[in-house]
Amino acid sequence: MTTPSIQRHKVLFVAGLIALQGLLLLVFRFEPRQPAPCQRPDCLRPVHEPRLNDSAGARPPPSAEWAAGTPPDWTRARPSSWPELVTALFNYIEKPHARCDRAARIGGQPNYKDRKFDGYKWVCLDPALGLLQTNSCLIYSFGVDHDWSFDDNVQRLQCEIHAFDPSIGRPDHRRSKHISFHNVGIGGKNEVRWVPVGALRRRQWDVRTYADIVRHLGHENRTVHYLKIDVEGSEWPMLAQMMTQTPQLLLNVRQLAVEVHMQSGSRGRPSLAAWKGYLETFLRLERMGFRLFSSEMNPYHKPSRLFADIDRQGARVYEMVWLHQPWK
Ligand SMILES: *[C@@H]1O[C@H](CO)[C@@H](O)[C@H](O)[C@H]1NC(C)=O
Ligand SMILES: *[C@@H]1O[C@H](CO)[C@@H](O)[C@H](O)[C@H]1NC(C)=O
Numbered sequence: 263m264t265t266p267s268i269q270r271h272k273v274l275f276v277a278g279l280i281a282l283q284g285l286l287l288l289v290f291r292f293e294p295r296q297p298a299p300c301q302r303p304d305c306l307r308p309v310h311e312p313r314l315n316d317s318a319g320a321r322p323p324p325s326a327e328w329a330a331g332t333p334p335d336w337t338r339a340r341p342s343s344w345p346e347l348v349t350a351l352f353n354y355i356e357k358p359h360a361r362c363d364r365a366a367r368i369g370g371q372p373n374y375k376d377r378k379f380d381g382y383k384w385v386c387l388d389p390a391l392g393l394l395q396t397n398s399c400l401i402y403s404f405g406v407d408h409d410w411s412f413d414d415n416v417q418r419l420q421c422e423i424h425a426f427d428p429s430i431g432r433p434d435h436r437r438s439k440h441i442s443f444h445n446v447g448i449g450g451k452n453e454v455r456w457v458p459v460g461a462l463r464r465r466q467w468d469v470r471t472y473a474d475i476v477r478h479l480g481h482e483n484r485t486v487h488y489l490k491i492d493v494e495g496s497e498w499p500m501l502a503q504m505m506t507q508t509p510q511l512l513l514n515v516r517q518l519a520v521e522v523h524m525q526s527g528s529r530g531r532p533s534l535a536a537w538k539g540y541l542e543t544f545l546r547l548e549r550m551g552f553r554l555f556s557s558e559m560n561p562y563h564k565p566s567r568l569f570a571d572i573d574r575q576g577a578r579v580y581e582m583v584w585l586h587q588p589w590k
Contacts, residue, residue, distance in 0.1 A: 345572050351541045352576040360553035360585040362386035369412030381409040383490060383519050384556040384583050391516045391585060393487045400484055404448045405492035413441055428467035446470055450499025472500060473508040486514055492521040505546050518552055519583045526578060551588030
């Protein structure tokens with residue numbers, strides 16, 4: 263063999279390597295596994311728990327109550343004593359009354375510590391709420407922690423999803439084609455909070471009002487098809503702020519899912535004012551046309567007698583979902 267021939271082989275070999283590398287880059291640059299479009303409720307099963315039956319546990323609302331053209335007389339529910347308040351509050355929570363013919367349970371995964379199934383949300387797929395009927399559906403998800411199961415599953419609906427959480431130490435980023443993550447929290451006012459992380463470190467949380475976030479994203483005139491809020495107690499100042507300062511933004515929301523946290527109070531003494539505030543929040547939502555669609559006790563809470571001298575049982579944490587179905 264002559265020297266030029268060896269060199270030609272070398273050149274060919276290197277050229278081949280370069281071509282192969284280019285081909286590999288081309289193949290792996292494009293993520294081939296985007297979630298397939300889905301227009302049916304039966305493909306909304308959580309990826310982590312394929313045995314889940316999406317309709318299991320759905321509570322069909324009493325349709326006669328819904329059919330009435332006037333809202334229930336919420337003004338009667340103005341309790342002043344603890345027993346009246348606790349009874350009225352849990353009576354409300356335990357009686358979802360919105361109408362939904364196609365309910366789906368989206369997301370959820372076994373908790374990494376004790377395997378309880380948590381993190382899913384009830385979603386109503388009825389055409390009137392428009393989630394499947396639009397090509398510009400918008401979902402906000404406040405409070406992710408380490409459970410992306412709702413966000414990852416709901417992206418099969420091909421919506422624009424914005425997820426927010428200042429507590430997990432991640433910068434703003436694009437999680438997928440459909441999900442944008444924002445390192446921001448939600449609350450009743452714009453503020454910077456310093457939150458302890460372990461014994462020595464503190465983390466800075468950028469907390470904003472709902473209006474501030476919506477305006478920042480340029481969404482003030484858009485329908486929000488699903489608003490998920492799981493923010494460990496900040497839901498009360500957040501909702502109060504929304505209802506009083508920017509009710510028009512709340513009225514842009516079609517479905518509102520809130521994990522509500524009701525306090526046991528400092529040194530075992532809950533505040534009557536705080537508990538009245540919870541009921542008042544629910545009743546204000548109803549007056550604005552949000553009807554309770556689903557409510558479930560958080561899997562970590564059992565019904566119990568929360569107050570020593572009141573028989574009515576209840577829990578402190580519920581997953582509640584309202585549908586915007588204004589009274590005629
Ligand atoms: C799902 O649950 C509903 C109501 O409990 C039941 O009627 C239906 O047969 C179940 N479907 C499957 C596939 O298990
Ligand atoms: C929203 O609508 C109002 C009133 O029509 C308009 O002034 C405003 O510029 C709109 N905002 C956006 C972001 O489109």
